[in-house]
Amino acid sequence: MLDALLKDGSATEIAARQANKGTTPLKPWIRAAKKLSASHTQAHWRTLIGSGPAETTAQDRLYGSDAQRDLSAYSRNIENYIGTIQVPVGVIGPLRVNGLFAQDDFYVPLATTEAALVASYGRGARLISAAGGCAAAVLAEGVQRAPGFAFQSLTDAGLFTNWVMQEQEMLCAAAEATTRHGRLVDIAPHIQGDHVHLVCTFTTGDAAGQNMVTIATDALCRAIVAQCPVTIRHWFIEGNLSSDKKASSLSFTSVRGRKVCAEILLPADLIASHLHTTTQRMLEFASMSMMGGIMSGTIGAQGHYANGLAAIYLATGQDVACVAESAIGVTRFELRENDALYASVTLPNIIVGTVGGGTGLPTQSAALSILGLNGAGGARALAEVCAAVCLAGELSIAGAIAAGHFTRAHADLARGPA
């Protein structure tokens, strides 16, 4: 394969391309300022256009009137600001959700550049609402930060672990002193040789909470370092056991962010009228798809949670990188009486907030207001809406593939009428 990629290059020529050619003549980028300013942004563009391939049209597009007007709104969200990317938003709904926290007919904004995504999720939403809505429930909550500590020996690792378990109350107080909304709900030690990973789990109110838990755990660690009688060889605020930004099967038996289920029972006639297929075809697809997922070595078994989650995360100001961890779970289809189809989705790792992060930015806050979920009090309901959206997407894609329409839908919408 590499061979084909390189068919023109001699060994010498290839080596020359990848050789270190010394330092760049270009000035290193200025360091991040704590406050964005129009003059900094102008300076950035002078550099980009002067030293790089960009032309002034790029500046015009990225740093247009909105981007100039809203500059100060982004001060706690970006560094080295040069403007904004604009991503088109489509809306689906009403999506009826009978949740523990979300109880409404929702219009859901989805931001994406992929044709057919909004149309497909919209079709699923119509089907769910036609059946009276889906049930949904947040089942567990918790965000982790997992510092790691190294010792002289396994013995010391054990003694440290015992000490931490005895000092939980003090450590909890140290952590919670840093936050109004965060609560430390669990400290779980995991010994590995002379290392100890402490998985600290917090609830974070209506914020997604990653920064909150970092700051609180840092305080906890400093309390440990100050008081622990066991010699610590070295420690790190994160030892990579928290699964931050990474899909992990660990989530299934714990939780990261919020664990949410949504389910629906669909009569056969709705499957016929909305998806143009049958319950049996849906089940045949589910059987093949489940097996394909398992054999491919993915975590969980589902169709395309990532599509819906990325679109709703992006629209509502969530951390889109968290799609990497959130887009796991299990979709289950089963036959029920009278050829009805039972469908459920279970997502153990929904990371959303309705305060903090990007949720207060101009367009993101507006998108949250379409859901009626901006600000305090909305996070659990938003998590349930995310699961309902994923359920809509699973039903629609399965229906499209079962009916043999999947390719045509994509071809039509992506390639336009021509």
Next chain:
Amino acid sequence: MLDALLKDGSATEIAARQANKGTTPLKPWIRAAKKLSASHTQAHWRTLIGSGPAETTAQDRLYGSDAQRDLSAYSRNIENYIGTIQVPVGVIGPLRVNGLFAQDDFYVPLATTEAALVASYGRGARLISAAGGCAAAVLAEGVQRAPGFAFQSLTDAGLFTNWVMQEQEMLCAAAEATTRHGRLVDIAPHIQGDHVHLVCTFTTGDAAGQNMVTIATDALCRAIVAQCPVTIRHWFIEGNLSSDKKASSLSFTSVRGRKVCAEILLPADLIASHLHTTTQRMLEFASMSMMGGIMSGTIGAQGHYANGLAAIYLATGQDVACVAESAIGVTRFELRENDALYASVTLPNIIVGTVGGGTGLPTQSAALSILGLNGAGGARALAEVCAAVCLAGELSIAGAIAAGHFTRAHADLARGPA
């Protein structure tokens, strides 16, 4: 845990919340039009504001002058269009890449709403450039679509498989007749009981290519159905073995999209001056972090590829949902002579294009032009830049954690000067 979530509700009250309450009184959303129009968008807003919680300020923000002006640009990217989300963009660089295809000092636009991300990646980029740049190489290419076929028996599954292997040339022609840029490079059958999954791998030129491979594979399947002498019980265009939109360990020994490596050798003095730590601390962190990643059941072992990939995918018009599959790989740190640090990243699943998808949209195309990589001929170089960005991010986060600065950096940039 559920218990705590529900502390106020009786069983009856909880059941009532989740009960099916019949169909919504709201009108189902109108179906996706093939062409966006201002009048449709206006109608959408009337519904949102009339029937939902949204107010006119939401319309003003999401459907401002740019969103109105660019409406027609989005016709092949969105349905039910109501405006645009604006995501702030920061820039890092110059990032010197000595790649097989990317050979330049790149300014890299990163779109995110997460404070400290751009600052952190920028620091990594400065370090890489100070060391003369990183080597990078696209090592393999291929995008999959994996239809599934069901038969009467394992015997028929075997006979089908043999027939397909004999008819590869014909099937290849059928698939490639649908596309100018796509090439079918492999058909790999996987029998599972009476099912056969055919993993069809294509190269897709400078496009990310998911639609291209769907359409081509659909043609291949129809050729099979028309000509295969073995009775097919049923078939689906995708049987979930392609890992589309899902992280999968399968990618490590094959490829999905592009497999890319980047590497650098860092002298100890640069680690001191740029990261304020030592090679030994970096290695201690790497050892703990590697183990934490393995124990958490993630695929591969790395720090936070998702952050950099989401930001560059978003800025350059890639499919952000693909972060779910792309953000896997392995980061390796090793000690070399004179306390130098060797660092490499290997990402088997970079899904990027420089044509198609969202890459031609107004702001996305502008962002690609900052890299000098818009249009045909840029995709391999863009993939190498993605790997270089991930390398920058791995070095920077490891440095921040090793130096004990991780928490402070996030606290400062996220919480502002106050």
Next chain:
Amino acid sequence: MLDALLKDGSATEIAARQANKGTTPLKPWIRAAKKLSASHTQAHWRTLIGSGPAETTAQDRLYGSDAQRDLSAYSRNIENYIGTIQVPVGVIGPLRVNGLFAQDDFYVPLATTEAALVASYGRGARLISAAGGCAAAVLAEGVQRAPGFAFQSLTDAGLFTNWVMQEQEMLCAAAEATTRHGRLVDIAPHIQGDHVHLVCTFTTGDAAGQNMVTIATDALCRAIVAQCPVTIRHWFIEGNLSSDKKASSLSFTSVRGRKVCAEILLPADLIASHLHTTTQRMLEFASMSMMGGIMSGTIGAQGHYANGLAAIYLATGQDVACVAESAIGVTRFELRENDALYASVTLPNIIVGTVGGGTGLPTQSAALSILGLNGAGGARALAEVCAAVCLAGELSIAGAIAAGHFTRAHADLARGPA
């Protein structure tokens, strides 16, 4: 590939081979008797020799004097008894273990048919003992049985879960009434749509305990069924979330059986004298091997725990099928001062007992007596010895590969002196 396997067969001929040819003319095997008897075994042999390809020499070998004499000893361990397999046993040691529970110089019996295994583990044991022994510690205990319950809805699944959490004391009493040694230490519910998996974790004293926890959990389930006010659609004693007989990454953050670590610090001169290599070579191998393991999609990262565990499980009467779950974990090698090598193994899923199962059988009990660990009180120490044996094996194989001796050792011992 299939093609090559079938190169001689036409489609018709292949189909004929796999066609259903109706029922066998042979009499179905007699059902399992509760008590073994010599006459039954004689009858089995008459059938085998009369209806099958076996000859009397097979009977002579499998059902020799020992197998005849010990027949009654196997009554609770086998059905349809026809004799015994004899597996050669080698011994290694003394292996000095400085454990929390195992504190001795152990001679360890290993049963295997694979040449070089005993020699290799023996070399590792000598090295460990030359360094003063390895530390070892059982860190956690617990065996799971995980019944699954299905309901009419997600709502009922939630109400059931709340009820179970409130009735833990009653359920615990029901479970523990069935056993003298088992203690129910945790009931963890996991909701998935309208399903609830209850992961019940027990400590099981000195028994491996799988039957004990099945019987206790069955009683717990019957108490639920008798008393739970929520309608249960159906339930099963195991819903496959216990990881029984299956490697699972879940074990890393919980435990199955016993979680055990062992570690050692090896001076450079011992690596030279015992392994004929250097610390640096060992670390280079560890780096490559760790990455290879991660890229192959295995659970954890280690060399060949399965070899040592299978050999000691087989020798000491453990359930050898548990090697499938036990042979996971992480091996960590690190550089320490003066070129010393730190090595540790962490195994979260050691399933061993010193009472029950096959531990009391004639030869198995004798093998346990070589360790001094037969009978009550030995299980924790045995688990630590297992970890120490795995550490010996990891050091020896890494040393052999690092020194370039791996192939020769296998060639010499497997192919014999000729």
Next chain:
Amino acid sequence: MLDALLKDGSATEIAARQANKGTTPLKPWIRAAKKLSASHTQAHWRTLIGSGPAETTAQDRLYGSDAQRDLSAYSRNIENYIGTIQVPVGVIGPLRVNGLFAQDDFYVPLATTEAALVASYGRGARLISAAGGCAAAVLAEGVQRAPGFAFQSLTDAGLFTNWVMQEQEMLCAAAEATTRHGRLVDIAPHIQGDHVHLVCTFTTGDAAGQNMVTIATDALCRAIVAQCPVTIRHWFIEGNLSSDKKASSLSFTSVRGRKVCAEILLPADLIASHLHTTTQRMLEFASMSMMGGIMSGTIGAQGHYANGLAAIYLATGQDVACVAESAIGVTRFELRENDALYASVTLPNIIVGTVGGGTGLPTQSAALSILGLNGAGGARALAEVCAAVCLAGELSIAGAIAAGHFTRAHADLARGPA
């Protein structure tokens, strides 16, 4: 948890237990001899009894008349020989297999110490035979050895890979010169930074073949080292990408050993008469069990392949440690017309041979003769029998759990009539 384990010990006391206490006074075990001899074994026992806790009864049991008589038979299978472990063997069957290679009514010997295992698999075998037998097919073959090479840079790694691809014929000749039965069928390079893993896949005739592929790959590596123009920094015969002795999801899309399927279509009346349950109950269990398996983070989704494989591997002289890798796969149950149940198993990693390893030992060879599969020509059929046995086990355990008999069966057989 650790806390509870240590409830009696002070920190000082715990540390004392795990402290290094210097070297053992016991003499290190004598090194492995190339040839076993009775005098060596006698010497071993003198040491065990003189320096360890073992008594003479242990010697009497382990080193009885058979073990003494057969000593020389074990010369290429064990080192430091002290006798034999005897494992009881039960037989099931006739198991009708309509395979590509196995076409017979088989009596299958299973060696285990676990009560109910033989009875359960026997029940599944009767059911399969009553339905006319199961279809079975070896679908692919190949055993891997995966050496790893380290270079000065990613560039050199790429150049090396290109060179290897060009020299495949020469390398193949070098490898195959070492073996009569092994064929090198693929060399797949995997670049990871400056490392290259070469996955070399061989067919190995009727041997399991691990030693064969090690020796052949070693020759291949030495040819590389002798002739490759790219500077190799270091290399190892195995870089842990072969999945040797480790469950890996990689196997699903390739093969390790032999990939085998078995399937059957069971009429509803046979499920009623043999399993005392219904097709619907079986499917309800399958749905819950599949999801439980997925959520537990196991590889594949199945019930208890490990039990059947361990028992048949042990009986027939296979490498029992390979159960760690072999016991993965997928079991699929589906509803078919007239309430028939379709069931299939797919195992991508069956490692068996009928020559070499332990297959020629006295009792193991006798057990193979019961199957009629000892010696050359039997390996593919044996692999199909293994899959058929696993299918029997999956049907029987699912039936027992679905019928609610699982606990009672284990309680009755394990605890005996008392």
